[in-house]
Amino acid sequence: MIAIARNHLSSLFINPNPFLCNSNVLSFSTRRVQTLIPNPEICDLLINKLRFSPESASLASSRFPKLRDPQRADSVLSFLKENSFTTAQLQKLVIYDPRILGFTIEGIKSRLKVFQDLGLSSEEIAKMISSNKRILQSSIANKIIPNLSLLKGLLGSNDDVARLLKRLSWFVRHDLEKTLIPNVEILKRCGIPMEHILHLLYGLPRAFVVKSDIMRKSVDKAIEFGVPRTSVVFIYAVCLFHSTSQGMWEAKLQTLRDLGFSDDDALAMFRKQPTVFRASGNKMKSKIELLLGTGKYGVASIVANPVALGYNIEKRLEPRMQILRLLESRNLIETWPGLSLFASCTDYMFFDKFIRPYYDKIGEECIIKKFVAGKKELKV
Structure with missing residues (x-):
């Protein structure tokens, strides 16, 4: 299996570009406007109630000539404000589609109730809808309710569905029956634990809303690479195959070769921590060169602990290196910690082990003061 995977490292990745999509959000500055007469009362309403500029208000009111009921528009905006929509959120909704001003209160109320029944607060619903404006256009009966039912059947409870929607409201309008559900089944048939599936x-x-044949190919490649199916990293390996082209993978592989890594090393790193391969070749190179440049960590250390490549240089790696160099120069430590401890321990653990015991001697050093000041939870 190792030989097979190694021989095909440069050819197994695909690039279906599953995450590229066209935005349908309309902009006043880009949409072609026909010669229509603005409604003065609607204009005044948008200017006074939503702080539109006169030009934007005029354009919004002229885009839909049937929008001629300022009383209804005022009622809609007042109702939404009563339900925790801020002025900024309402601006977004009206800019996206002024037809919202012609909606009925009952129609909006029934739409909000669907999400209230999940346990979402009015503020959470307002944030969700304003960040995913197509929810207002999606059919309640044919799209929203069926999707919520599918999600509840998968996740188990309204609370879990609400937790997902707080972060990813677009699930409400996606065709989950053709993407999410078949892809979950593909993973389950491969023996992937359900807890790992839900973790991803x-x-x-977005790894779940690709076409099923893409999911199937990605799973097959992760298996061929020898990533353990019982490990949560298998799921991340599958996700990486969704979005990494053959050319991108080859560039990263060549970067590792140039730095002294073999193809076996790359394969071992991928199996342990596929997420580090999401970074660009340049970012990966910078981190590896930084670690190798210490003279404390070699290729073998990085292969054994690829998780170190997942951390930020400026916020974690470099500051810790500076502190260890200082301790070493003062003969306060004889050896540096292993790469896993160095990179993966929390800031508090690092402080407790490498700063607190020596604080009286080095506490006035600039790098120490800067490190402590940047970590408010640390107590000297």
Whole structure:
């Protein structure tokens, strides 16, 4: 299996571009406007109630000539404000589609109730709808309610559905029956534990809305690479195959070769921590060069602990290196910690082990003061 995977490292990735999509959000500055007469009363309403500029208000009121009922528009805006929609959120909704001003209160109320029944607060619903404006256009009976039922059947409770929608409201309008459900079944048939599937659903949900044949190919490749199916990293490997082209993978592989890594090393790193391969080749190179440049961590250390490549240079790796160099220069430590401890321990753990015991001697050093100041939870 190792030989097969190694021989095909440069050819197994696909690039279906599943996450590329066209935005349908309309903009006043880009939409072609016909010669229509603005409604003065609607204009005044948008200017006074939503702080529109006169030009934007005029354009909004002229885009839909049937929008001629300022009383209804005022009622709609007042009702939404009563339900925790802010002025900024309402501006977004009206800019996206001024027809909202012609909606009935009952229609909006029934739409909000669907989400209230999940346990979402009015503020959460307002945030969800304003960030995913197509929810107002999606059919309650044919799209929203069926999708919510599918999600509840998968996740188990209204609370879990609400938790997902707070982060990813677009699930409400996506065709889950053709994407999410078949893709979950593909993973389950491969023996992937349901807890791992749900872990990815919350963490990288767009991995589930690709076409089923793409999911199937990605799963097959992760298996061929030898990533353990019982490990949560299998799911992340599958997700990586969704979005990494053969050319991108080859560039990263060549970067590793140039830095002294073998193809076996790359394969071992991928199996342990596929997420680090999401970074660009340049970012990966910068982190590896930084670690190798210490003289404390070599290729073998990085292969054994690829998780270190997932951390930020400026916020974690470099500050810790500076502190260890300072301790070493003062003969306060004889050896540096292993790469896993160095990179993965929390800031509090690092402080407790490498700063607190020596604080009286090095506490005035600039790097120490800066490190402590940047971590408010740390107590000297």
